[in-house]
Each structure stands twice: as C-alpha cells, then as structure tokens.
Amino acid sequence: MEKTYLMVKPDGVRRQLVGKLVQRFEDKGFQLIAAKMFRMTREQAEYHYEEHKDKPFFGELVEFITSGSVFGMVWQGENIVALSRAMMGKTNPLDAAPGTIRGDYALNTGNNIIHGSDSPQSAEREISNFFRPEELAAGDYPVRMPGS
Numbered sequence: 672m673e674k675t676y677l678m679v680k681p682d683g684v685r686r687q688l689v690g691k692l693v694q695r696f697e698d699k700g701f702q703l704i705a706a707k708m709f710r711m712t713r714e715q716a717e718y719h720y721e722e723h724k725d726k727p728f729f730g731e732l733v734e735f736i737t738s739g740s741v742f743g744m745v746w747q748g749e750n751i752v753a754l755s756r757a758m759m760g761k762t763n764p765l766d767a768a769p770g771t772i773r774g775d776y777a778l779n780t781g782n783n784i785i786h787g788s789d790s791p792q793s794a795e796r797e798i799s800n801f802f803r804p805e806e807l808a809a810g811d812y813p814v815r816m817p818g819s
C-alpha cells in the first residue's frame with residue numbers, strides 16, 4: 672500500500688490545527704500508521720529539504736522548520752501521495768484553491784501549514800529520516816468508508 676510522510680509545520684502546530692488536519696485525512700479514507708510531536712534537528716531539516724539547498728530561501732526554510740515542534744505522520748492509502756498533495760493545495764497559498772488545507776488556513780508560502788511528500792520515493796526517504804521501521808503500525812485494521 673502506498674505511503675506518504677505528512678507533517679504539520681511549526682505554524683500549524685502553534686495554531687492548534689493538528690486535530691483538524693488529522694481529521695481531514697481520516698475522513699478521506701486514509702490510514703494513520705505513525706505519528707509524533709517532535710522538534711526537528713538541524714541535520715534532519717537539512718536532509719529533509721536537501722533538494723532546495725541551493726535556493727535562496729534554504730536558510731530561512733531550515734530556521735522555520737526547526738523553530739518549533741512539528742507533528743510528523745506516516746499515512747497509507749490508495750494513491751495517497753497525489754491525493755494528499757491535492758488536499759494540501761498549491762505551495763503558495765495565493766494559488767491554493769479554497770477547500771484545500773493551504774487554501775483554507777494559510778496566507779503565505781513561508782507559513783504554509785503542512786508538508787507532504789511529492790513522490791513515493793521521497794516518502795520512503797522522508798519517513799526514514801524521522802521514524803524507525805518498528806515505529807510504523809501494521810495498518811491492519813480494515814478502513815470502512817460509506818458504501819464499502
């Protein structure tokens with residue numbers, strides 16, 4: 672089953688949005704298999720955002736993501752990478768449609784509430800940066816959606 676790494680960023684944690692965001696993904700039909708509140712180390716942050724290391728905003732991004740607690744989660748479900756990105760909305764909240772997480776809760780790119788892996792390969796890499804394999808639950812309870 673496809674997995675992804677979703678993370679409420681420090682701005683979302685400070686705004687007490689964790690519960691609402693977890694609810695959205697449960698309502699969609701995805702299954703939560705690991706979660707924790709923690710403060711990212713600088714090393715974890717630099718590895719997590721390695722693809723952006725040459726961008727002008729890299730320093731600011733690392734400062735921001737290590738500025739407070741994050742809520743890291745591993746979720747699984749059918750096509751979860753693409754579907755969770757669609758639920759998050761565009762990176763810049765100015766472009767994020769109403770009804771998406773960033774469209775509903777965020778004002779600017781620097782404080783855009785949530786992270787989601789952009790491919791199954793990124794997901795695997797990101798999950799292993801924050802979770803040990805034994806921390807992932809089996810995800811073995813059957814998800815029942817209306818009509819199923």
Ligand code: RTP
Pocket residue numbers: 723728732761762780781782783785786787788789
């Ligand atoms: P994320 O990785 O956090 O899920 O966001 P994303 O895929 O939608 O966007 P990405 O291009 O991977 O950028 C990572 C994060 O860097 C910050 N950013 N700032 N100042 C800027 O121009 C700029 N561009 C990106 C955002 O917080 C973005 O989520």
Ligand code: MG
Pocket residue numbers: 787789
């Ligand atoms: Mg990204």
